[in-house]
Amino acid sequence: MVQKLSMSKVARSGPAGVNRSPGFTRADFAVVLLAFALELASFFPATSGSLSGVLAVAAFVYVAIGFIPLFWRHRAPVKVFAGLLLHQAIFVVFLTPAYFNFSEVYRVPYMPITTVLVALAAVASDRPLRQSLTALITAVAFPVLITSRGRPFDEDLWFIGTGAVWLGGAWAFGRFVARNRLRINSLEEERRRAEAAIAQERAHIAAELHDIVSHAVTVMMLHAAGGRRVIDTDPQRAAQALEVIESVGTEATQELARLLRLLKPHDATADEQQQSPLPTLSDIHGLIEPVRSAGVQVDVKASGEAGKLDPSVGHAAYRVVQESLTNISKHAGSGTNALVDLRWEPRTLTLNISDDGGGRPENHLDGTSGYGLLGLKERVEVAGGSIEWGPRDKGFFLSAHLPSSP
Template sequence: MDLVRAWGRYGDRALVTALAVMYAVELLRWDDVRLALAIPFGVAACFLLLLRRQLPVVTVLLVLIAVQLVDRAAPGFADEAISFPLVMLVAIYSLGRWATGLQAWLGLGVVIACIAAFVVDDAGDASDVAFAVAFVGTPWGVGVAMRFRRERENHLQAEAELLRSDQEDSARRAVAAERARIARELHDVVSHAISVTVLQARGGRRLVGVDDAAVRRSLDAIEHTNTAALGDMRRLLAVLRETEEATEGALTPQPSLSRLEDLVEQVRSSGLRVDLEVSGEPGTVPPGVDLSAYRIVQEALTNVLKHAGSKARARVQVTYRPHDVDVAISDDGRSPVNGGEVARPGDGHGLINIRERVAVVGGTVRAGPGPDGGFVVRAHLPYSVDPGSTG
């Protein structure tokens, strides 16, 4: 790698210097030569090659002029010397390698003119034509092939870099989305557990010294609720850490509608009366829809606990159909109206989370006052998303 970098930095200078030394040595050994003219022109022809990358057409033309002047100062030198064809080969190769755009077309004209000049100078027989084409056309063609190859490599490298950048952006977006999902999960778990715990603690405090059995039931409910919440939090934090334990089956089961009865029992143990109605055959519910439906019910019941009071009554309805599932959570508490829009005091992220979860699976949600008071949340969750649907 160091040699490659060194050649890229000093290679042209070393090549040009070596050619200039060779050119000068051969001229010094030439018999019929005017050194005062030949050596400066010969060395100039070599050092002009330093411009071959920036000005390939100009470089070739100037080199041709310089070597012609050398040939006049040292007659016959071009036919016998080794340095002359080497300089020409480098110059013509550089014409194909570095000339692009308009310069490339001008370079093709220069190549054709050089071949024609060779043929005219040597009487134009078939062998001279073949030699001219080989001597001029071959290095130029190799240069063009190298240019095309490098351009293709650069193009592929740019595409690979763009693809890598897109992949990194996609990965960053995926991480952000996953963290947002986990944040919603943690909010749901913690909010539900705290709500149940607070209500149980309040009820248990009133019954201390009055009904020890009821106090024990409250403490049992607090323990059960927080144990389940702790298990969910450990599962979610394991996802964040991406530890090996998270993939070895040590995690608690993923919340789903099949565990809805357990959730309802937790809420009932807080003093809130909850009716659960399930209709239709569950069939195979997609995992994302299953989890979202569970969390919607959990979030809605948590809101009932917070805002409707323990004297309220809630009703959870789950309706399975072949291609979708509907969930409805209603209560008979009161829902004040703020600024013309139905709102529950201190909603926080509750309804926002519900709407986000419904949007993720391409469903629809309605939340507002019930016909007989209270508050109703209805969510329709399709198993597959219609591309034309706006959600």
């Protein structure tokens, strides 16, 4: 049976689809620590002449606190980014000496920047292009506004240009990560689809093997058992049983060879030359005769005007008859009366197969896995039909509805 693989849905929080685990990874700690080290490399030289004593300690602690939200940069990238921009502004306004002394031309010596760069990269990585571009423009403009202190912007062109380069680089890196993540997710999705297709094909081949082997082995065992009982009293019937065994075994071998060829790699030309056509409804007489010779009385009845069946539907109809006769042979045995009733309607073929349960089953054929009927149900549904089965009086019935065309 095929158990269809459900595709795992990747949580979409941006252009590349991000699925984050609730805990922090080593990469998170590595990024935060590296960013903190880079920040300190600019913090101490820039503030050594402007901050001292308690104010310097407070500034250091405040800057260090700003790195904590970076652990959540991929869970809430926009919020973390906005918070760190505010964190940057608060530092400039309240921890920069003489910030409010507008009578002097004064340039801000330092502001936290590494946290904003990392947060901006996360926004670019995890959010759509429009949101990330808005974040980039805000990251460039906001520091200019809070540090200009009323000066014309043309006096800060170097500052604006340098900031744009750094922030633009962080944004571009985030977009690069997003693009790679999208490609990785796409490859993983293709792999999952390929695995699902392989599993489905394996189940299809397993169902084919079951249908072929189960029917052939059941018929051969019934004839072997019957031939053994009459070999001394009726050698001619025993010889006939052996002929049926040989015929059914040959047919099963050919079917197995066809399936094995499906597993071998070959080009289209070899495919056309090697593969034999699948059996269809018109081939069911090859199933019925061996069962009849095993002692099961099988009658075939058809009503209505026969329509056309697609190859896959015709093959499904063939397997319905095959599995039904196999089960009748196993569980009802010789002496059973079975009916294969084909009812053609304008757009539907109904297969009603039943037995009266009046036979004598062999004890060693009682066991069953139930795999056949379940596999048959899936085969019929794939062909666009429906199927039902169950006990009826002393026997068993199976009814399948398959689509047909006039």
